[in-house]
Amino acid sequence: MRIAVIGAGGIGGYFGGRLAVAGHEVALVARGEHLAALRRDGLTVDSPKGDFTLAPAGFTATGDTGEVGPVDVVLLCVKTWQLDEAVKALPPLMGPGTAVITLQNGVEAPVEVAEAVGRDAVWPGTARIIALLAGLGHVRHVGGAGLLTFGEWDGRRSARVERFAEALNGAGVSVELPADPWVALWAKLLFVATAGGLCATVEAPFGVIREQAGTRAMVAAAMTEVAAVAAAEGVELPADIVDESMAFLDRQPAEGTPSLHRDILEGKRSELEAWTGSVVRLGKRTGTPTPVCAFVYTILSAREASRRG
Numbered sequence: 233m234r235i236a237v238i239g240a241g242g243i244g245g246y247f248g249g250r251l252a253v254a255g256h257e258v259a260l261v262a263r264g265e266h267l268a269a270l271r272r273d274g275l276t277v278d279s280p281k282g283d284f285t286l287a288p289a290g291f292t293a294t295g296d297t298g299e300v301g302p303v304d305v306v307l308l309c310v311k312t313w314q315l316d317e318a319v320k321a322l323p324p325l326m327g328p329g330t331a332v333i334t335l336q337n338g339v340e341a342p343v344e345v346a347e348a349v350g351r352d353a354v355w356p357g358t359a360r361i362i363a364l365l366a367g368l369g370h371v372r373h374v375g376g377a378g379l380l381t382f383g384e385w386d387g388r389r390s391a392r393v394e395r396f397a398e399a400l401n402g403a404g405v406s407v408e409l410p411a412d413p414w415v416a417l418w419a420k421l422l423f424v425a426t427a428g429g430l431c432a433t434v435e436a437p438f439g440v441i442r443e444q445a446g447t448r449a450m451v452a453a454a455m456t457e458v459a460a461v462a463a464a465e466g467v468e469l470p471a472d473i474v475d476e477s478m479a480f481l482d483r484q485p486a487e488g489t490p491s492l493h494r495d496i497l498e499g500k501r502s503e504l505e506a507w508t509g510s511v512v513r514l515g516k517r518t519g520t521p522t523p524v525c526a527f528v529y530t531i532l533s534a535r536e537a538s539r540r541g
């Protein structure tokens with residue numbers, strides 16, 4: 233298949249790299265020194281599922297989607313606050329059946345992208361992985377299954393969704409095709425906005441916030457708030473979503489950290505607005521109380537402002 237990945241960072245480099253190794257025609261859209269390194273040295277991925285290096289001849293590295301042309305699937309792998317610019321790079325990649333998979337945490341990215349390319353072209357998706365850019369042209373898969381969920385906007389099973397799922401499976405990437413992709417997005421938000429938010433608030437990895445009774449209780453209370461906001465938005469999460477998500481927290485590597493935590497610590501712009509911030513915003517809009525999420529959001533807004541100067 234012909235695949236373009238916009239944003240060849242942690243998740244884009246990992247999933248795009250695996251598809252290229254499996255023989256698909258992959259274009260990694262990157263910029264700056266990272267793009268230069270990809271062109272010169274190729275892509276190196278360290279992963280518990282098997283390390284690999286892709287030679288420059290094994291994929292296209294470009295800063296210009298006009299050089300790529302229409303593809304079957306676009307993996308949109310930039311941060312939420314980078315979507316605006318990334319969306320402007322989409323038109324040359326779009327053919328009649330092109331699907332754009334949004335992999336951002338949060339529930340707002342598909343809506344933003346659909347405003348540019350239409351709902352029929354957008355597959356709301358999630359990535360279950362911890363991956364990061366370890367250096368120029370170098371991605372590190374730290375943990376997590378390396379699993380993708382995605383589907384047509386309205387949840388209908390289509391031939392193109394199944395075809396891409398097969399391509400991913402053939403590339404060693406696990407896939408779940410949810411009956412409703414929005415349930416998967418909300419379930420992921422329920423985890424990152426709360427467990428991710430608490431890690432960033434106390435500046436500690438998953439192992440600490442789940443062992444301390446106080447932070448564990450706050451995570452569970454915040455998760456209950458997110459489920460209530462989802463219901464108010466018309467998305468019914470499974471009845472055991474909080475227990476399931478606490479069990480998911482217990483399965484995370486003890487030293488694992490969410491990107492929200494790493495970004496704030498490093499003084500970078502974070503995705504706070506799209507994670508805990510969106511829960512608070514949508515809670516206000518629907519009249520759903522979110523006191524724990526609002527507390528976490530307030531602390532982190534101040535912490536990010538202070539770190540970024």
Ligand SMILES: NC(=O)C1=CN([C@@H]2O[C@H](COP(=O)(O)OP(=O)(O)OC[C@H]3O[C@@H](n4cnc5c(N)ncnc54)[C@H](OP(=O)(O)O)[C@@H]3O)[C@@H](O)[C@H]2O)C=CC1
Pocket residue numbers: 238239240241242243244261262263264266309310311312314317318321335336337359360361362363364365491503
């Ligand atoms: N990392 C993870 O484990 C997971 C991440 N996610 C989600 O995936 C999304 C991406 O996260 P992550 O992979 O960590 O992010 P990274 O910052 O590692 O990667 C994003 C990459 O996209 C590049 N980029 C941004 N805009 C453009 C553009 N217009 N053209 C070309 N390249 C561009 C960035 O370059 P530059 O540095 O120059 O800005 C960077 O290399 C986030 O929304 C996150 O929530 C979801 C699950 C797990």
Ligand SMILES: CC(C)(CO)C(=O)C(=O)O
Pocket residue numbers: 337359360361362376424428489490491492
């Ligand atoms: C919390 C985590 C690792 C879960 O996959 C994530 O999505 C992120 O850090 O962006």
